[in-house]
Each structure stands twice: as structure tokens, then as C-alpha cells.
Amino acid sequence: MLRDITLGQYYPADSVLHKLDPRVKLMGALVYIVSLFTFRDAVGFAAATVFLICIIRISKVPFSYMVKGLKAIVVLMIITALFNLFLTPGKQVLVTYGILTITMEGVKNAVFMLVRLIYLIVGTSIMTLTTTPNQLTDGLEKALMPLSKIRVPVHSIAMIMSIALRFIPILIEETDIIMKAQMARGADFESGNLIRRVKAMVPLLVPLFVSAFRRADDLAMAMEARCYVGGRGRTKMKPLRYQKEDYQAYLILAGYLGVMIAWRVFGARIWGLKLGA
Amino acid sequence: MSIILDKVSYVYSEGTAYESWALKNVSLKIEDGQFIGIIGHTGSGKSTLIQHLNGLLKASSGGIYFNGRDIYEEDYDLRELRTKVGLVFQYPEHQLFETTIFDDVCFGPMNQGLSKNEAGLRAFEALRSVGLPESLYYQSPFDLSGGQKRRVAIAGVLAMKPEVLILDEPTAGLDPKGRDEILDLVSNMHREREMAVLLVSHSMEDVANYVQRIIVMNDGSVMYDGTPGEVFLHYKELEAVGLAAPQVTYLMHELKEQGLPVDCGVTTVEEARNSILKIFR
Known part of the structure; x- marks a missing residue:
């Protein structure tokens, strides 16, 4: 049935996330998207997963609702995964069949890309599921207000x-x-x-x-x-006025992004040291 | 010819936060040639009920039988059912789409697989029976007035020659004159073509003057089912669920309280008049 489409659909529930200022949630979605593209290894991936799971639990929205949004991009996910799988050059060749070669790097890229896409959709759908469209546009308007100075x-x-x-x-x-x-x-x-x-x-x-x-x-x-x-x-x-919870949420977000970037910059070195030792 | 509903229930958005029961265990029998009014306030399940009768909605549980056949059987032809049970939606004028009125009315018969000539003949007949002036047949439907558009839309369903005609609030948004015209039209249709007619409405006045049987819906189930006289005797209960009996019912009850031995089962002004005159004769 047509009415079952969950395009940007709000899911009413009583959670901390629902009560947050929409600007925080917009920023949160942005921060999360950025963080998804910072990790290169399993540790960063694990951190992003844990963060996502925590958010899902806090939101009190049934998980099945978020998965629904994924159905729409199945084709995109498959194409992305295939391109990454076959077209990534690398040293460790796993399979060669005609002009098609699968490398270890290709497999890794395909998996990470797939995970990133899924997390991206789920992460942003949490924002739309916990924020009414009106709140969202209100938040956007307020957040972008400075731009009205340049017409x-x-x-x-x-x-x-x-x-x-x-x-x-x-x-x-x-x-x-x-x-x-x-x-x-x-x-x-x-x-x-x-x-x-x-x-x-x-x-x-x-x-x-x-x-x-x-x-x-x-x-x-x-x-x-x-x-x-x-x-x-x-x-x-x-x-819209920021409350205490909103500042706390900003702090958590900043902390999360800081850790992710720090791991990207220094993580490899620590990882390398451990391996070396 | 009959439609039988056996313990039909319908749930919207099952298994989500928006889940709601629109129908709860509705059992009905709709006989051939009856003129029935379905009454209930907004959200009582009237519209959901009638969409089951031609298979547009599939019941969450329960069965529906048209002329003795289960319409949920695998090989049952639902498209044929829809031509036999004609459904005119609320504000049907919003579904007009063709460039001329005539072509729009032909849409139904053409979908039935009739030849162009035959469909044209049906359309002509249907347009004439709804009383649209012939000079308008080849105009754009979008140039008509609201009441005229509605007639065209009704003709679009009539042209399929249904055995049962269902109208969802056919008088919504019309002025009193337009309302009477549409109701007279439907009533004539019932008499001349001997179709079963189901009239959905939330106005008791509308329905009381025309129908033989009233089904009162409340909160997804059938509250009363009987002749207008029987149903309106429960006018106090009807009031409690946000409906009202026709004004004559109130008048007659008032007169009886004041000591006049009038008949409280009357439903139309005409009957009320006779009942009162009888006492003074």
C-alpha cells in the first residue's frame, strides 16, 4: 500500500532524541556522515557501529523502521559494492577471471563502502524519524539564518x-x-x-x-x-532555544568526532607500533 | 444476487505505531435490489467497509461472498467484480481526466473490454440518465460546475451497468438543491434499474427519505441494522455517538410527551403529517 512509504516519516515516541533541538540533530547527522568517511580500519568501524547502536537504542524507534529506508537503495548499494570489488587495484590478487580481478583491497573497499552507505542511510533516517518535518525546517531556517546577510x-x-x-x-x-x-x-x-x-x-x-x-x-x-x-x-x-541537554549533546558529538579524527591521524601509528612490538 | 460479509475485520498499518482497527467483526447481508443507507460519523469505518465490497481493500480477517462465491479465492476475477459492484467515491469529480465528458464516461465500459460503439452507447445512456444536457457531452469535464462534474463521475460508474451501486457521501459539498437532485437521481436509478443501492452518508435527513434499510456504523462495528423506523427509535443512543435522528423524530417524540397519541416510528415529513392529521380527524 502506498501509505506505508516511510519517506522522511516521523515516528512518535518519548525519547531524549525526540526532545533535542532540531539544530543539534541536523548537526549530529552531519557529524556522523563526516565520521563515516574518517575510518579506514576495524577499530574506527567498531566505534561508528557502537555509536550508531547507542543512538538507535536511545531513539526508541523500532529497528525495522530504519531498515525500511534501506530497501530503496538496494540497487545503489549493489552497484557500489560491485564497482569497488572489481575495480580496486591492489597487490594481493585473490581471483582472476578474464578481465575481472578481485584484490584483497577491493574486498576491503567494497565492504567498507557498503557499511558506510548503510550507516549513512540508517543514521540520517534516525534524524527524520525523531524530528517532525516542521521542526526540521525550523531548525534549518534558524541554523542558516546568518546566510540571509548575504541575501x-x-x-x-x-x-x-x-x-x-x-x-x-x-x-x-x-x-x-x-x-x-x-x-x-x-x-x-x-x-x-x-x-x-x-x-x-x-x-x-x-x-x-x-x-x-x-x-x-x-x-x-x-x-x-x-x-x-x-x-x-x-x-x-x-x-528555538538551546537547553542544557542540547549543549550536552553537542559535547558528545564533538567528543565522538574528535576521537574518530584522532584515530584516523594517529591510530595507524599506534597500530603500527603494536604490530612492530 | 447478494453480498455477504462474514466477520470482516480490517486493520490499517498493521504492526506499526499507527495501527488502528477500522472494522471489527462486521457481518452483513446485502440483498438484491435493496436501497440501503450506511450511516456513521467520520472515522466510523463506513468508507473502509464499502471499499471491501468491490475488493479494493482486502480484509485482515473474515470473508466476503458475492453471489455465493468467495471473492478472495485465488482465481476470482476482481476486475469483473468491480464492474458489477460500482463504487462512486467521495468527491468523484476529482477523478475526471479525459479531454471530453463523453470519453471520460467511456473509460469504464472500455476497461470492461467492450467495443468502441458499445461503450459509446453505454456512455450516452448513462449521461442521459444523470440528466446532463446533450450540448455538454463533448466539452471538457473541467469546465463544468461542481454538481455537473459529480453527475458525470456518477455516469462514469453507471456506464458499466453495475448490479450494485455504492455511493460514498454523494451529496458532500453540494447546496440543498444539488443535494436533492443527486438523491432523486439515485432513487430513480434504484427504481428503474432495480439495482441494489448503498448510500453512505452522515446525514440522517438525507437518508431517511429514501432508503428501506439503515445500517449504523460506530467505531468499526455495526451498531444498528433495520428499517429507518426501527433505527430512529434509538434516537437517544444515536445522539450519544454523535449522530442525530431526523427532525421529525424529535417532533413526534415531543408531541407524544405532550399527550398526543402520534406514531413515533415515522421517518419522513409526509408520514408525520398523516400521523398527526389522523388524530384530529
Whole structure:
């Protein structure tokens, strides 16, 4: 069913993560993505895993929800893994078949790349699962506010984003209804060759576009009626303010990133020393 | 011809945080040629129920039988079922898509596999029975008024010649005149074509004047099932779940309390008038 799509879907729960300031979570996602590309060995990999597991446990969101997001990028993951597997040059050749060679480095690269992609998706989906779209755009707007000094229309961008996000579930539901209505008139969306299937989409897409335009029109009218003139002089009903927990979270993030970078820079040396001794 | 629902339950988003039971153990029998009103407030499971009747939703548990055959059987042709059980959704005018009204009404019959001529004939007939002026047949459906669009959409379902016609809130968002026109239309349809008609509504007034049987839905289960007279006797219980009986019911109960021996089982203004006049004669 269409309504089961979890694209940026919020999962309500009562956890520390849910209550954090959205700016912290945005920064956290960024820090985590950066940290994923710092590690080169098993120790860094283990650290990133432990961190992720802790976050998942704290978030109180069922693990199955995060895995759902992975389904969408299975193809991308497979292609990435294959490219890394076959196209990494290295000294230790494991298998050669025609022009295809698999090296030890290739295997290592493929595994790390795969892990990075999975962690990336799971890590960022934790952010969207614990933050409502509105909070997220609020956070983004506030975090990017300094850019408005150099004439970046931060408020407009945030408004566009929040409207777009707001309309995703509405349009999904609308699609569901129109699809059912046309199926009730005998439409068939599932069988036939490609051309027939594309043609079968017309009775779905035309009403969907018509309704999207109508909704956009109504919304613009409603905003106009309430004297919306853009971001100038606009204040928030619930302005974002950092709490004690938010500063603590920043500290933890800084610590985590510091350790990961330090291990990247000095880790190999310590590792080497141990091996040498 | 009949549709039988046997202990049908339906759960939305099963196994997630948003899980909710839309239907709980609903058992019903819908007989041939009946005119039935399904009533319930928003979220009572009316819309979910009717989407089961033509196989758009599959029950989480329970069975549905159309003309004695289980529609969940592996080789059952659901597309054929959908042409026999015509379902007009809420705000059906939002599904129009063709360049002309006539082509849009032809969509259903064409999907049934009929020839172009035959589909055209069906469309013509359906458009005439919903009372759309012939001069409009080759206009764009998007240029019509709201009420006219709705008729076109209903014609789109009628053109498939269903044996059962289900309408989900066909009067939503129409003015009183438009509302009466649509309800009269549906009522004529029932009389002339001898179709079974299911009318979903949350307005008792709408339904009381037309139907033979009322099914009251509340919180996913059937609360009452009977003739309008029987159902409206429970007007106090109906009020408790956010519904109301037609105004005549209140009037008659009030009169009875004041000592007039009127019949409280009447449901239309006409019947109420006769009942009162009988006393003074």
C-alpha cells in the first residue's frame, strides 16, 4: 500500500532524541556522515557501529523502521559494492577471471563502502524519524539564518521545504484514492507491457496534477488572506532555544568526532607500533 | 444476487505505531435490489467497509461472498467484480481526466473490454440518465460546475451497468438543491434499474427519505441494522455517538410527551403529517 512509504516519516515516541533541538540533530547527522568517511580500519568501524547502536537504542524507534529506508537503495548499494570489488587495484590478487580481478583491497573497499552507505542511510533516517518535518525546517531556517546577510532567501527556502514536506502525505493519500477510484472503473495499473502501463498512468496523473494545482492555489489564497508577506518581521510562536541537554549533546558529538579524527591521524601509528612490538 | 460479509475485520498499518482497527467483526447481508443507507460519523469505518465490497481493500480477517462465491479465492476475477459492484467515491469529480465528458464516461465500459460503439452507447445512456444536457457531452469535464462534474463521475460508474451501486457521501459539498437532485437521481436509478443501492452518508435527513434499510456504523462495528423506523427509535443512543435522528423524530417524540397519541416510528415529513392529521380527524 502506498501509505506505508516511510519517506522522511516521523515516528512518535518519548525519547531524549525526540526532545533535542532540531539544530543539534541536523548537526549530529552531519557529524556522523563526516565520521563515516574518517575510518579506514576495524577499530574506527567498531566505534561508528557502537555509536550508531547507542543512538538507535536511545531513539526508541523500532529497528525495522530504519531498515525500511534501506530497501530503496538496494540497487545503489549493489552497484557500489560491485564497482569497488572489481575495480580496486591492489597487490594481493585473490581471483582472476578474464578481465575481472578481485584484490584483497577491493574486498576491503567494497565492504567498507557498503557499511558506510548503510550507516549513512540508517543514521540520517534516525534524524527524520525523531524530528517532525516542521521542526526540521525550523531548525534549518534558524541554523542558516546568518546566510540571509548575504541575501540568501533562507526564510523562503525553509517555507518551500515545509510546504513540500507537508504535502507529501496528502499527495500520497490523494494518489491512493484516485488509483482506487479508477480501479473501481476497471482500470488496470499492474499488467501489460511498458507502453500499456505508461498509458494506464494517464487516468492517475491528470487528476493528480489537477488536484495539486488546485491545492497550491487554495494554499496561496489562504496565506494571502492571512497577510503573509514573507519572512520580514516575522516572529516565531515557539522560538528555538538551546537547553542544557542540547549543549550536552553537542559535547558528545564533538567528543565522538574528535576521537574518530584522532584515530584516523594517529591510530595507524599506534597500530603500527603494536604490530612492530 | 447478494453480498455477504462474514466477520470482516480490517486493520490499517498493521504492526506499526499507527495501527488502528477500522472494522471489527462486521457481518452483513446485502440483498438484491435493496436501497440501503450506511450511516456513521467520520472515522466510523463506513468508507473502509464499502471499499471491501468491490475488493479494493482486502480484509485482515473474515470473508466476503458475492453471489455465493468467495471473492478472495485465488482465481476470482476482481476486475469483473468491480464492474458489477460500482463504487462512486467521495468527491468523484476529482477523478475526471479525459479531454471530453463523453470519453471520460467511456473509460469504464472500455476497461470492461467492450467495443468502441458499445461503450459509446453505454456512455450516452448513462449521461442521459444523470440528466446532463446533450450540448455538454463533448466539452471538457473541467469546465463544468461542481454538481455537473459529480453527475458525470456518477455516469462514469453507471456506464458499466453495475448490479450494485455504492455511493460514498454523494451529496458532500453540494447546496440543498444539488443535494436533492443527486438523491432523486439515485432513487430513480434504484427504481428503474432495480439495482441494489448503498448510500453512505452522515446525514440522517438525507437518508431517511429514501432508503428501506439503515445500517449504523460506530467505531468499526455495526451498531444498528433495520428499517429507518426501527433505527430512529434509538434516537437517544444515536445522539450519544454523535449522530442525530431526523427532525421529525424529535417532533413526534415531543408531541407524544405532550399527550398526543402520534406514531413515533415515522421517518419522513409526509408520514408525520398523516400521523398527526389522523388524530384530529
